[in-house]
Amino acid sequence: MPELPEVEVVRRGLARWITGRTVAEVQVLHPRAVRRQPAGAGEFAALLTGATFGSAQRRGKYLWVPLDDGETSMLGHLGMSGQLLVQDPATPDETHLRVRLRFTDGGRELRFVDQRTFGGLAAEQAEAGDPEATPVSLAHIARDPLDPRFDDAAFAAALRARRTTVKRALLDQTLISGVGNIYADEALWRSKLHYDRPTESLTRPLAATLLANAREVMNAALAVGGTSFDSLYVNVNGESGYFSRSLDAYGREGEPCYRCATPIRRAAWMNRSSYYCPRCQRVPRPR
Secondary structure, three states: OOOHHHHHHHHHHHHHHHOOOEEEEEEEOOHHHHOOOOOOHHHHHHHHOOOEEOOOEEEOOEEEEEEOOOOEEEEEEOOOOEEEEEEOOOOOOOOOEEEEEEEOOOOOEEEEEEOOOOOEEEEEEEOOOOOOOOEHHHOOOOOOOOOOOOOHHHHHHHHHHOOOEHHHHHOOOOOOOOOOHHHHHHHHHHHOOOOOOEHHHOOHHHHHHHHHHHHHHHHHHHHOOOOOOOOOOOOOOOOOOOHHHHOOOOOOOOOEOOOOOOEOEEEEEOOEEEEEOOOOOOOOOOO
16 A cells, blocks of 8 residues: 555645646546545535645645635545546546546546555545645544654654554554555664564654654655555556665565665564564564
8 A cells, every 4th residue: 555655756746737727527437436425426526626726735645635615625545556647638548547537728637546446535524724624534644754743752752652562553543644564664674673562662762763764764765756566556647666676674575684684574464564674673572
């Protein structure tokens, strides 16, 4: 699933290509793509047709674009395979095209493509008085490490107060958003922390180091367009990211650790995989 860097790449593309443009037509080609819309495809199309888009925003893995009524935003989640593409109208339809938005200027259209249909779009009420027009359904989602309003001290305190393990905490979107399996493993490797390390055992400096490493790895991924392991994640122009070539732990089972040359291990973890160095990231002692 795309994580913060990949979604931020898409957000930047949307901000460039659709800000200030007015929707002329909405075509919903698969109802599942707008399943979060209370009254379905007709309501989604009615709310967007004639609306002018503001600048795209993001919180963690969620995207939204404010509408000019000041009360509504188009919310998007890419799921496992969703793509928001800006295409020339003459470009043939993609095999898994689910939603098409045409604009009054006749220029490039916005297409939502989703092979597995786990993602989706919706037109939602925005939080009253919020200059970013954040959809109300995102109120419980924490800010992410690249948000300038992210509170480092509050995060460290909340992390140490949790009675859980460190990777579980990193994936808790109510504590810190945007961090998924890939960047959690990468931040933990850089911090020399095992994924099952109890959060209450972290010192304040170690919690700060973990946060700094999470930021560092996500900024590095963002600089090269994110991480693509297949053709499902692309930016709005259909281009893949290249950070998979720079991963230190994730996906490197059996390959030597870049610090100590010990083979990287993969462990089953919460229906996922965790990649770690058994020497650099020692298994924690039993509580």
